[in-house]
Amino acid sequence: MIARMLRLGLGNVRRDLRAGELTLIMVAILTAVAALSAVSLFVDRAERALHAQGNALLAADLAVESANAIPETLAEAARGLGLDTARTLSMRSVIQSGERLQLTELKAVDERYPLRGNVSIADAPFDAAREVREVPAPGTLWADARLLQALKIDLGQTVTVGAVALRVDRVLVLEPDRGGDFFSIAPRAIMNLADVAATQLVMPGSRVNHRLLVAGDQKAIAALRGQWAHLNDRSLKVLDVGDARPELRTALERADLFLGMAALTAVIVAGVAIALAARRYAERHLDTAAVMRCLGATQATITGMLLIEMLVLASIASIAGVALGYIAQHVLAGTLSGFVGGALPSPSLAAVAGAMLIGFLVLVGFALTPILSLKNVPPLRVLRRDLAPVPVRSAIVYAVALLALLAVAPWQARDVALTLYLLGGCLLAIAALAIAAWLSVQALGRLRRHVGVSWRYGLASVARRARTSSVQIVALGLGIMAMLLITLVHGDLIAGWQGKIPPGAPNQFVINIPPAEVGPLRDFLAGHRLKTGGVFPMVRGRLTAINEQPVQPSDYEDPRARRLVDREFNLSWAGRMQPDNVVTAGRWWPETAGAAPQFSMESGIAETLGIGLGDTLTYDIAGETIRAPVTSLRDVQWDSFNVNFFVIAAPGLLEQMPATYITSFHLPAQERTALNELVRLFPSVTVIDVAAVMDQVRLIMDRVNLAVRFVFLFTLAAGALVLVAALQATQDERARESALLRSLGAARAIVTRSLLAEFIVIGLVAGVLAASAAGLTAWLLAGHVFHVTYRINLWLWPIGTLAGVLGVGAFGLAGLRGALAEPPASVLRRIA
Amino acid sequence: MVEAIDKPIILADALGKTVRSPSGDLTILDDISFLIHPSEAVAVVGVSGSGKSTLLSLLAGLDTPTRGRVLLDGVDLNSLDEDGRAALRARRVGFVFQNFQLLHSMTARENVMLPLELAGRADAAVQAEAILARVGLEERTDHYPNQLSGGEQQRVAIARAFVTRPRILFADEPTGNLDATSGALIADLLFSLREEAGTTLVLVTHDMKLATRCERRITLTAGRMLTSP
Numbered sequence A: 001m002i003a004r005m006l007r008l009g010l011g012n013v014r015r016d017l018r019a020g021e022l023t024l025i026m027v028a029i030l031t032a033v034a035a036l037s038a039v040s041l042f043v044d045r046a047e048r049a050l051h052a053q054g055n056a057l058l059a060a061d062l063a064v065e066s067a068n069a070i071p072e073t074l075a076e077a078a079r080g081l082g083l084d085t086a087r088t089l090s091m092r093s094v095i096q097s098g099e100r101l102q103l104t105e106l107k108a109v110d111e112r113y114p115l116r117g118n119v120s121i122a123d124a125p126f127d128a129a130r131e132v133r134e135v136p137a138p139g140t141l142w143a144d145a146r147l148l149q150a151l152k153i154d155l156g157q158t159v160t161v162g163a164v165a166l167r168v169d170r171v172l173v174l175e176p177d178r179g180g181d182f183f184s185i186a187p188r189a190i191m192n193l194a195d196v197a198a199t200q201l202v203m204p205g206s207r208v209n210h211r212l213l214v215a216g217d218q219k220a221i222a223a224l225r226g227q228w229a230h231l232n233d234r235s236l237k238v239l240d241v242g243d244a245r246p247e248l249r250t251a252l253e254r255a256d257l258f259l260g261m262a263a264l265t266a267v268i269v270a271g272v273a274i275a276l277a278a279r280r281y282a283e284r285h286l287d288t289a290a291v292m293r294c295l296g297a298t299q300a301t302i303t304g305m306l307l308i309e310m311l312v313l314a315s316i317a318s319i320a321g322v323a324l325g326y327i328a329q330h331v332l333a334g335t336l337s338g339f340v341g342g343a344l345p346s347p348s349l350a351a352v353a354g355a356m357l358i359g360f361l362v363l364v365g366f367a368l369t370p371i372l373s374l375k376n377v378p379p380l381r382v383l384r385r386d387l388a389p390v391p392v393r394s395a396i397v398y399a400v401a402l403l404a405l406l407a408v409a410p411w412q413a414r415d416v417a418l419t420l421y422l423l424g425g426c427l428l429a430i431a432a433l434a435i436a437a438w439l440s441v442q443a444l445g446r447l448r449r450h451v452g453v454s455w456r457y458g459l460a461s462v463a464r465r466a467r468t469s470s471v472q473i474v475a476l477g478l479g480i481m482a483m484l485l486i487t488l489v490h491g492d493l494i495a496g497w498q499g500k501i502p503p504g505a506p507n508q509f510v511i512n513i514p515p516a517e518v519g520p521l522r523d524f525l526a527g528h529r530l531k532t533g534g535v536f537p538m539v540r541g542r543l544t545a546i547n548e549q550p551v552q553p554s555d556y557e558d559p560r561a562r563r564l565v566d567r568e569f570n571l572s573w574a575g576r577m578q579p580d581n582v583v584t585a586g587r588w589w590p591e592t593a594g595a596a597p598q599f600s601m602e603s604g605i606a607e608t609l610g611i612g613l614g615d616t617l618t619y620d621i622a623g624e625t626i627r628a629p630v631t632s633l634r635d636v637q638w639d640s641f642n643v644n645f646f647v648i649a650a651p652g653l654l655e656q657m658p659a660t661y662i663t664s665f666h667l668p669a670q671e672r673t674a675l676n677e678l679v680r681l682f683p684s685v686t687v688i689d690v691a692a693v694m695d696q697v698r699l700i701m702d703r704v705n706l707a708v709r710f711v712f713l714f715t716l717a718a719g720a721l722v723l724v725a726a727l728q729a730t731q732d733e734r735a736r737e738s739a740l741l742r743s744l745g746a747a748r749a750i751v752t753r754s755l756l757a758e759f760i761v762i763g764l765v766a767g768v769l770a771a772s773a774a775g776l777t778a779w780l781l782a783g784h785v786f787h788v789t790y791r792i793n794l795w796l797w798p799i800g801t802l803a804g805v806l807g808v809g810a811f812g813l814a815g816l817r818g819a820l821a822e823p824p825a826s827v828l829r830r831i832a
Numbered sequence B: 001m002v003e004a005i006d007k008p009i010i011l012a013d014a015l016g017k018t019v020r021s022p023s024g025d026l027t028i029l030d031d032i033s034f035l036i037h038p039s040e041a042v043a044v045v046g047v048s049g050s051g052k053s054t055l056l057s058l059l060a061g062l063d064t065p066t067r068g069r070v071l072l073d074g075v076d077l078n079s080l081d082e083d084g085r086a087a088l089r090a091r092r093v094g095f096v097f098q099n100f101q102l103l104h105s106m107t108a109r110e111n112v113m114l115p116l117e118l119a120g121r122a123d124a125a126v127q128a129e130a131i132l133a134r135v136g137l138e139e140r141t142d143h144y145p146n147q148l149s150g151g152e153q154q155r156v157a158i159a160r161a162f163v164t165r166p167r168i169l170f171a172d173e174p175t176g177n178l179d180a181t182s183g184a185l186i187a188d189l190l191f192s193l194r195e196e197a198g199t200t201l202v203l204v205t206h207d208m209k210l211a212t213r214c215e216r217r218i219t220l221t222a223g224r225m226l227t228s229p
C-alpha cells in the first residue's frame, strides 16, 4: 500500500516535473524558503551580533549580582562549563584629595574585566578616547573627568580611598557596564580589586554590589542561565543584557521588530505565491485525479500520492532554498563586518533547521488544502467535465494558512503585537481587496459600452471572469502591498526611528546648574552656536514612604530596587509632558495652572519598586517632606536621548525646593575644546558626554536599515512570483480565447491590445487598493508597535499603481507571447 | 456459460435518477431494470440527451442513483461508499470514453500502466508493453497523448481498459470522436479484445451499425427503457 503510493507519488513528481507542472510551485517554495532562510539566518546572526553588542554593556554575556560576596562555587560552576569569569565590586565611597571630598561611584575590577566590550580612557580630560584591554594596576585609580574636576586634581596626583592612597593614572571615559542612569550625580572611578581589602571599605553591612561576570560559548551560557534560574539564594540576581542600558535595550528591541517585520512580510508574500501556485496545480490536476478515481484509486491512494509528491517537492525545494538562502545571507553578512569587531557569529544550525521548518509550515499552510481537495473530485467528472470537487472554501484555505503563519510568526518576529497587527492588516487587506475588487470588476463591466473594441473586450474579460479576476486582484494587491510595506513604509518607519536621533540631537548633558548660572550658561551656549534641548529643573529627594509605609532598601530583594531606594531620586516638575513619553495608565495633569499635588512615574521604575497608580509617595527633600499620589505612569523612549525623568511632579509641588537645572546640547566633534572652556567658566556644573553611546545606537539603526534593504530583494522576488502565479491562473483560458479571436479573424494587434487593457485594469485596481492597505497598516504599526511618528507617504499610491500596471502588463504579456506567436490551431489543440 | 446465466454480472433494479435544476427537479432516468450476463455484449442506444451516459455512470458506480439499485458482480453498489466502489472498479471494471481521457502528463505506456499500478501489480511495465503491441502501438509507447492522433489515443485508452483483464468493460461512444475508418478500426479492436478475454461489454452508442454487433440492445427514450430485454 505504502510502497504503491510511494511509486505513484515519485512517478508523479518525475512526470509533473517533466511536464513543467511543478515549475511554478517549486520556484515559489524555493523562493519562500530562500527568502526565509536568508532572512532568519541573517536575523539570527544580526540579532546575536546586536546582543553581543548589548552584552558589552553588561561587560559579560551573563552576570549575577548580590549585596553579599558571591560564593566562589558559582564561579567554579561557570568555569566548569568552560566559561570565562570576572568579578567586580561597586560601591559609593568618598574619595579625598587634600581638603576636598567627593562622593564617587567606585568600581573595583579584577584583571579579567571586562569580558565583553572595552574600557575607554583618555590621557587628559575631554581628550579623544581610546579603548584599552587592561585594568588599573594595583595602586592606581582611573577617574572620570568629573571626579578630577570636583577634586581639582590632575593625572599623576594621589587620592585617598578609604585606608589606601591610589595614584590617579588615566581619565576614565567609558566602562562598558557603566549602569543605567546617565544623570547619576556621582562621578565615577575604577580601581583594582586587589586593593579593595586594603581600603577597609567593605565591612559587613556596608552597601556594596558584588558582581560575577560570565562569558563564553552560547550553549554553555544557556546551560548556566538554566542552572542559575534555580538559585536558592534570594539575594542573588541574574542579569541579562536587558538589565543594562535602557536606551540601548530599547534600540535592540526595535531592531528586532524591524527585522521581524521584514521577515514576516517575506513569509506572507511567499505564502501568497505558494497558495496561488497550489491552486493552479490543483486545477490542472482535476482530470488526472478524476481518471484515477475512475480507474479505481481510493481517496487514500490519491491523498497519499499527493502527500508524497508534496513532501518530495518540499524537500527538494527547501534544501535548494536553504542553500540559496545560506549563500545570500553570507553575502549579506559581509555588510555587517566591522559591526562587532569584525567577527559576526556564524549562522546557527538551529536557524538553518528553523528556516526549513518554516518552509514546510508555509507550504502546508498555503498549499496543502487546495491540493488535497483533489481527492474529493467526483469520478463522474470523466463523463461530465463541469464537475469539480466541492470547492474548498477560500476562507478555509486562508484559515489554514493563517494557522500555519501563526505557528511560525511569533517565532519569526518574536513580537506578538507586531505579528497580530501585520497579520490583521493583511487579513483586513484581503477582505477589503476582495470586496473592492468585486465591486470594481462589476463597475468596469458597465464601463465597456464607452470604450473602443480592444478595451471593450479587455473589460468584458475582467467582468466575465469576475471570480478569477477578483482572486487575481486580491493576490496581486497583497503582493504589491507587501512590497510597499517593505520598501516605502519600512523605510519611512526606520526613518522615523532614526529621526529620533537627528544629526543635531543633543549629545552632551549639563547637570548641577545652579539657578543663577542658567542664564549665563544659556548665553555661553548661544555664543558658541550650540543648540540646547531645553532647560529643566531638577530636585533631589529620597523616597521615604509609599502609602505612609516607610521604605528601606532592605525591603526589596531586587538590587536595582535597593539601589533606587538607597539613592536620591532626580525629580522634576513640568506642566507639559515630554513629547516622546506615552501615558500607559492614569492621566497627565491638565496644563492649565492649579493642578492638585501629584506625581507621574516612569512605568518601568514603578514596577521595580512595586508602585501602582494611586499610591502616595513621600519624599524627603532637603529635610522637608513632600507627599502626593501617583496619578499617571509613563513609558519613556530612552533611545531618544532627550532629557527624561523617572518621577515628575505637577507644577506647584516642588518649586519651593532647592533645585539645580539640567540641559542638553549638541556638540559637533570638531568643537570639543568648547567643553574645556565650559568647565572652566562654570566650575560647579557637570558635563556628561553621551556621544559614544549615541553612536552605538546609530550604528544599530544603520545596520538594521541595511539588512532590511537586503531582505527586500527576496520579498521582491517573491512578489514577482505572486504576479506570475496570479496571471498563470488564467493564462490557459486567455491563450485559448486569443486563439479563438484570432481564428475568428481578429488581428494580433487587437488581441494584444485587449489583453493589455485587461492587465492594465487589473494592475490598476490592485495597485490602488494595495497602496491604501499598506498605508493603513503602516499607520497602525507606527502608532501601536514601533512608537514612531509616521506621516502617510503619498507616494504609496503612484508607486503602487505603477508597480501594479507595469508588473501585471509586463508579466502578463510575456506569459502569453508564446501563445500569441503560435498558430491558433496549435494553441487550441494544445489547450482544449 | 450455463452457470453464468443463472448469476447475472450486472443487475439494474428500478433505477432512477433525478437531479435538482434551477427550473425544478429533472428526472433523467426512471424505472430502469435489466440483467446482463457474463460475457454478454449489450448496446445502450437512444437519441442525444436520452440518459445513456447517466445510465452508464450509475452501472459503473461513478454516480449514485436516487432510486433503485445496481448489483455489480453480485455486490450492491448502494452498500458501498465512494472508496468501496473505487476498489470494486479497480478489480473488475474497465472504461473507454468518447474523449479518451488519457492523462496528458503521462506517456502512452505510463497511461496503460496506471491501472496496474493502482491495483499494486509489480509487472506493470511488461504487461503495458505487451498490450500496446496488441493494439498496434509498440512504436509509440513513449509518446504523449498530444503527439498521437485521436484514433491512436483511443487505442491507448482501449489498451488501458483491457490491461487489468476486467470482467466488465464500459464504453461510452468510443468511436464518437473518430472518422468512419478509424472508428471501424477501434470497434474491431474492442470486439476482438473482449472476445479474447470473455469480457462483459456495456457499449453506449448512437451508431446503429456498432449496436448491431452486440447481442442485445437497451433503448432509452427520455430516460425510460423502450425495449425490454
Ligand SMILES: Nc1ncnc2c1ncn2[C@@H]1O[C@H](COP(=O)(O)OP(=O)(O)OP(=O)(O)O)[C@@H](O)[C@H]1O
Residues within 6 Å of the ligand: B019, B020, B021, B026, B028, B046, B047, B048, B049, B050, B051, B052, B053, B054, B055, B206
Ligand atoms: N447533473 C445534471 N444536472 C442537470 N442535468 C443533467 C445532469 N446530468 C445529466 N443531465 C441531463 O440529463 C440528460 C441526459 O444526459 P446524458 O448525458 O445521460 O445523455 P446522453 O444520452 O448520454 O446524451 P449524448 O448522446 O448527447 O451523450 C441531459 O439532458 C443532460 O443535460
Ligand SMILES: [Mg+2]
Residues within 6 Å of the ligand: B052, B053, B054
Ligand atoms: Mg452521453
